[in-house]
Amino acid sequence: MKLATIDNGTRDGELVVVSTDLSTMVSAGGVAPTLQAALESWDSAEPRLRKLAETLNGGGGKSFDPANVLAPLPRAYQWIDGSVFKNHLRLMSTAFNRNPDKEVNYPNPLMYQGGSDSFLGARHEVVLPSEADFIDFEAEIGIILSDVPMGTKAADAAKYIKLLVLINDVSLRRLAPIEMDMGFGWLQAKPSSTFSLTAVTPDELGASWKDGRLERPIRIAWNGEHFGAPNGREMSFNFPRLIEHAAYSRSLSAGTVIGSGTVSNAAYKEVGSACIAERRAIEMIEHGAPKTNFMKFGDRVQIDMTDDDDRSIFGGIDQRIRAAS
Numbered sequence: 001m002k003l004a005t006i007d008n009g010t011r012d013g014e015l016v017v018v019s020t021d022l023s024t025m026v027s028a029g030g031v032a033p034t035l036q037a038a039l040e041s042w043d044s045a046e047p048r049l050r051k052l053a054e055t056l057n058g059g060g061g062k063s064f065d066p067a068n069v070l071a072p073l074p075r076a077y078q079w080i081d082g083s084v085f086k087n088h089l090r091l092m093s094t095a096f097n098r099n100p101d102k103e104v105n106y107p108n109p110l111m112y113q114g115g116s117d118s119f120l121g122a123r124h125e126v127v128l129p130s131e132a133d134f135i136d137f138e139a140e141i142g143i144i145l146s147d148v149p150m151g152t153k154a155a156d157a158a159k160y161i162k163l164l165v166l167i168n169d170v171s172l173r174r175l176a177p178i179e180m181d182m183g184f185g186w187l188q189a190k191p192s193s194t195f196s197l198t199a200v201t202p203d204e205l206g207a208s209w210k211d212g213r214l215e216r217p218i219r220i221a222w223n224g225e226h227f228g229a230p231n232g233r234e235m236s237f238n239f240p241r242l243i244e245h246a247a248y249s250r251s252l253s254a255g256t257v258i259g260s261g262t263v264s265n266a267a268y269k270e271v272g273s274a275c276i277a278e279r280r281a282i283e284m285i286e287h288g289a290p291k292t293n294f295m296k297f298g299d300r301v302q303i304d305m306t307d308d309d310d311r312s313i314f315g316g317i318d319q320r321i322r323a324a325s
Contacts (some may be wrong), residue, residue: 001053003028003163004315005035008316012036013070017052022315026052026062035073035144035199037214037273039254042162066315071119072165072199073144073255079116079193081140081169081259082109082147082239085230088264088278109237109245112185115259120194123162123316128171128191128297134173135295135321139218139274141260142167143233143239144199148252151223157240157247158212163199166314167220167259168303170194173277173294193259193266194199195302197315204313212238214305216313220274221302223294227279228272230265250305290307297323 002020005013015035031048032038040044084088086104093100103110120126128135144163175189202209206312208216215233222228222247238243242258253283263274273279295301304316 001050001099002201002204002314003035003038003072003203004071005066005074007068007070011074013074014263015054015089016064016314017049018062019053019056020204022197022312023064024056025064026056026061028052029075036255039146039162042104045193046162049156066123066197069123069196069197069315070093070121072118072163073195073257074121076116076144076255076257077253078319079105079114079119079259080111080242081114081261082102082111082237082242083244083261084235084311085110085261085264086157087234087268088262089201090137090185091268091278091281095284097129101259109242111242111245111258114190115192118192120192120319122194122197122238123223123319124194125320126168127258127324128170128172129324131296131323133175135299136276137220137222137295137301138167138169138171138262139220139228140167140169140262141165141218142195142215143258145243145254145256146259147253147254148243148247148256150247150249152244152247154212154238154244155290157243158263160252161202161212163201164205164209164214165199165257166196166305166317168194168301168319169259169262171275171277176313182258187310191302194317194319196317200314212240216305217318218274219270219302219304219306220272221253222276223300226272228274230263230268230274231312232260232273233262234265235260267269277299294323297321
């Protein structure tokens, strides 16, 4: 089942069910007005939403227009992002003369809590103040949860994963080290993140959803040129383990979003990278200095994931960077 939120002039939009081929949709207003409302009553809402999906995939519905789509959750009660691809941690720490063993072998997932009051739709422009802040994209996989009790263990956590999305976790790389050095977390370095057109239930992913990981390549293009296609299978901690870590001392509200962090593979020379900073780190390690510049206003980034027949699963992110007026 695929769910999306269309722009109806309100902050939270209107929940719709989208056909498997992303061509048509039907309003889910009779079940839940918004995705947040559906998540808060998932046990009763899900079977009714699936009936709508079944009918829709049999034919009918209205045309699904990506230009009118908000993020599946335009705002959420909580956004927690991880950094759980060891290859990414190793490359970044090595390039910047940090201790790679400390980061790579840390026994718990690296996670931070970010701003969740404003997520961007897959076709929305990213509006930012300055190119001098070193604008970067980060291609990630995310999960959306129902209510998770405090103390939930990884072995019991998968049942709370209701939906998956693709994410562009936009980063301003000039500001990130300044904020990290202060030891009080990221704020300015992390603008609003972008979600794929739809959020999909795990069953839509078939055998690719395995042991709490999405084992498919996430494909990135920058200004129309292929940038990378690393596979999500190399998460050092799977999503249930991330839930366990986040829920250690508190419950997680329905609608909580957890990100994987930048997808990265050990075979980066063959598959490429999912962010500019990683490519620059590789250049620093191999050539002594970075060669790739960060994004400029007007640049375009595309992030997608396709099935075995090369059809988009989520409805990819396709957006430009624009200067704030």
